[in-house]
Amino acid sequence: MVLLLCSTISVFGQTPFTLGNVKSHSEEKGMHLFKTENGEMELSLIQSDIVHIRIDKKLEENFSYSLVKNFEAISAQANDSENQIIISTSSLDVTVNKNPLYISVKNKDGKTIIADDPKFNTTWNGTELTSYHTIFDDEKFIGLGEKTGNLNRRGNAYTNWNTDAFGYTDKTDPIYVSIPFYIGIHDSLCYGVFLDNSSKSNFNFGASNTRFSSFSVESGELDYYIIYDKNVEGIIEKYTMLTGRTPLPALWSLGFQQCRWSYFPDSEVLNIAKTFREKEIPLDVLYLDIHYMEGYKVFTWDKNRFPEPKKMLDELKSMGIKTTVIIDPGIKVEKNYFAYEQGKSLQHFLKYPDGTFAEAGVWPGLCHFPDFTNDAARKWWGQSFKGLVNDGVAGFWNDMNEPATWGQSFPSNIIFDFDGHPTTTINGRNMFGMQMARATYEGTKQLLNKRPLVLTRAGFAGIQRYSAVWTGDNTASDAHMMLGVRLVNSLGLSGVANCGVDVGGFNEDASAALYTRWMTIGTFTPFFRAHKMINMKASEPWSYGEETEAIAKYYIHLRYRLLPYLYSAFYENSLTGIPVNRSLAMMYPHSDMVYKEQYQNEFLFGKNILIAPVTSDAKMAKVYLTKGEWYDFHNDKKYAGEQEILVEAPLYRLPIFIKAGSIIPMQPAVMSCDENPGDTLYIHIYKGSEMNTYVYYEDDGVSYAFENAAYFLEEITYDGAKNNINFSGNKGKLNSKFKVRQIVLHGFDPKSLPTLNGKKTKGHSSKSTAIFPEHIYWNELYYAPKEMVQTIVLD
Numbered sequence: 001m002v003l004l005l006c007s008t009i010s011v012f013g014q015t016p017f018t019l020g021n022v023k024s025h026s027e028e029k030g031m032h033l034f035k036t037e038n039g040e041m042e043l044s045l046i047q048s049d050i051v052h053i054r055i056d057k058k059l060e061e062n063f064s065y066s067l068v069k070n071f072e073a074i075s076a077q078a079n080d081s082e083n084q085i086i087i088s089t090s091s092l093d094v095t096v097n098k099n100p101l102y103i104s105v106k107n108k109d110g111k112t113i114i115a116d117d118p119k120f121n122t123t124w125n126g127t128e129l130t131s132y133h134t135i136f137d138d139e140k141f142i143g144l145g146e147k148t149g150n151l152n153r154r155g156n157a158y159t160n161w162n163t164d165a166f167g168y169t170d171k172t173d174p175i176y177v178s179i180p181f182y183i184g185i186h187d188s189l190c191y192g193v194f195l196d197n198s199s200k201s202n203f204n205f206g207a208s209n210t211r212f213s214s215f216s217v218e219s220g221e222l223d224y225y226i227i228y229d230k231n232v233e234g235i236i237e238k239y240t241m242l243t244g245r246t247p248l249p250a251l252w253s254l255g256f257q258q259c260r261w262s263y264f265p266d267s268e269v270l271n272i273a274k275t276f277r278e279k280e281i282p283l284d285v286l287y288l289d290i291h292y293m294e295g296y297k298v299f300t301w302d303k304n305r306f307p308e309p310k311k312m313l314d315e316l317k318s319m320g321i322k323t324t325v326i327i328d329p330g331i332k333v334e335k336n337y338f339a340y341e342q343g344k345s346l347q348h349f350l351k352y353p354d355g356t357f358a359e360a361g362v363w364p365g366l367c368h369f370p371d372f373t374n375d376a377a378r379k380w381w382g383q384s385f386k387g388l389v390n391d392g393v394a395g396f397w398n399d400m401n402e403p404a405t406w407g408q409s410f411p412s413n414i415i416f417d418f419d420g421h422p423t424t425t426i427n428g429r430n431m432f433g434m435q436m437a438r439a440t441y442e443g444t445k446q447l448l449n450k451r452p453l454v455l456t457r458a459g460f461a462g463i464q465r466y467s468a469v470w471t472g473d474n475t476a477s478d479a480h481m482m483l484g485v486r487l488v489n490s491l492g493l494s495g496v497a498n499c500g501v502d503v504g505g506f507n508e509d510a511s512a513a514l515y516t517r518w519m520t521i522g523t524f525t526p527f528f529r530a531h532k533m534i535n536m537k538a539s540e541p542w543s544y545g546e547e548t549e550a551i552a553k554y555y556i557h558l559r560y561r562l563l564p565y566l567y568s569a570f571y572e573n574s575l576t577g578i579p580v581n582r583s584l585a586m587m588y589p590h591s592d593m594v595y596k597e598q599y600q601n602e603f604l605f606g607k608n609i610l611i612a613p614v615t616s617d618a619k620m621a622k623v624y625l626t627k628g629e630w631y632d633f634h635n636d637k638k639y640a641g642e643q644e645i646l647v648e649a650p651l652y653r654l655p656i657f658i659k660a661g662s663i664i665p666m667q668p669a670v671m672s673c674d675e676n677p678g679d680t681l682y683i684h685i686y687k688g689s690e691m692n693t694y695v696y697y698e699d700d701g702v703s704y705a706f707e708n709a710a711y712f713l714e715e716i717t718y719d720g721a722k723n724n725i726n727f728s729g730n731k732g733k734l735n736s737k738f739k740v741r742q743i744v745l746h747g748f749d750p751k752s753l754p755t756l757n758g759k760k761t762k763g764h765s766s767k768s769t770a771i772f773p774e775h776i777y778w779n780e781l782y783y784a785p786k787e788m789v790q791t792i793v794l795d
């Protein structure tokens, strides 16, 4: 019998119905199977604080690209009574009510974390299957990856369907990447939900209603995980345990990157590179957009524009510059074009149900598309980079992989292999970009035998294992600059730490002020690349006049000084999934202030540096400082936390604050990561009262030797109460490239210098040069700060 939600609602014979009452329950090795009037549910715990639930009319074998492996059920105690079953672990009590079936999850304090709406619970509406949850009055929602809108997603609904969204705004949904994972926050607790289904899904966080939040799939089973932890960091760690973490990126890919649609011919590319060097503006990566190819055919070079690619790439290399080329998924249908002929004879292209190759128009004209969900096709694709790798290309930029095609509609009847679990566009579309990036990553990693740079526009949950993500075709506006900060912060909450935006804005011309401000914010973005659309004003740092150039140069230098700190943050991310850019909501989820529109863009860059992004026209900025004490990075002025402050914020002065007790390693600026930064590592310590441990990590930056402990790793502990700094000694097998370590103390009294590993130290006062060792005053005209920083240097 179908349990009617409301007997009067019936749309053309389709009446929404729920799972209904439990008819039978069985358990095998911790896996509980419930058969109900209208469907089936499997429920298990895969560890004490992660619940795995699957619901469908009839459950079948499941397959997931997002998970790093299959997670088995653990055995948990189950108490079966007439109306309910309670499954208990050391962290959770999961109650399954039987008549009708609905679930609630409580922590050990008896507080409800998440609970089905008792009436709607899990509902079919046509083929759409929805899980409804009671919404808490104070509940907030963060994450869901690359989604526009506010930090707190309450009151909004979103769809996951990878889409080429040129000219998107703060309201456009969906855009390029889909990550069906969010974090709910209420009653001083938090939880995560990961919906593991790549078909189109919808999330409603109390949009147009005050009763429930919900998530649904338009087809297939509802397969989801409820993740519990005491804090948001713990939830992200567990989510990335399920879906994977980002392997250490090449150090050079964290330097400054310059792009444009498109630099050509070769002489123009070399000119850009030389101008960076002449102007002493650091640069590690230059990009070649679609014009480098012959007729937009992937894996080819345009012979007129780039007659000797290897020679050009070698010349760039000698300047310390790596080259990244764009690679689109569409392969031109053209007789005798090797990629087409191979793909055709090996049958690696996506097909229609009648076995003919699917086709769509893109840049090269009519194209076929590799089935990246087929293992053999992925390997073939990966090997196709051989020529480019031999020429010396080190970075691979996967664009248009939503996929984007002229006309925007990739038909729904295309067959995807799904690694032996054939399906159609309905499940394949959202997975296409991620599997393309995977094929690119796996292939180029093998060919290079070094860490490749892979950048993708589309992706799905788990994309962080293969590629960096950029947020597509943004627009040169203040609103977009701020939206970009939120997108990066939200991607970080959703497992993707290595991400960035087109700094300066892709679409439309930026004003000098906007470009300048964006470069200062871009400095604190994990992936730092300026890019510009065809026929628009260029976006090199010197394109907007002298003042902009001076400020951009200063901030890019600052980026390079911070590389030891940034690299250590990526190292931490590779082990824990904790992002590099951290929305304040990650550390302070229960503070109402961090969600206010005025403050929602603030984030920590790494563990210790608070950035308060401001618009281009602002002269002053209101900043909310969270708990603890904070130092203004520009002048060492100390502020108490948990207050709103007003600071000067002209273009050269992005509001940057350092948490008291912080340890921040910095190096002298270099023109590229190929250049030796010199002998001295500067370890900045900001006086505080609490104990703080910092893990400093260093390796060769390019190879995989670190997997065999060829790294330098040291724990630095600063104990404010004991006024002692402790160095653990190297825990790896590699010596540090820095022979000298200089400790730079901020906010300390010269009369009470800290001890070093318990021993007395001497120091000498230094006027201000510590934070900005070489460059802050090189152009005083524009931005010498009024106050001087008082620091003490311990050699």
Ligand code: MIG
Pocket (backbone or CB within 6 Å): 260, 261, 289, 290, 326, 399, 400, 457, 472, 473, 531, 532, 533
């Ligand atoms: O149809 O390759 O988002 O970064 O410059 C546009 C040209 C194709 C879209 C990308 C953009 C890139 C552009 N591409």
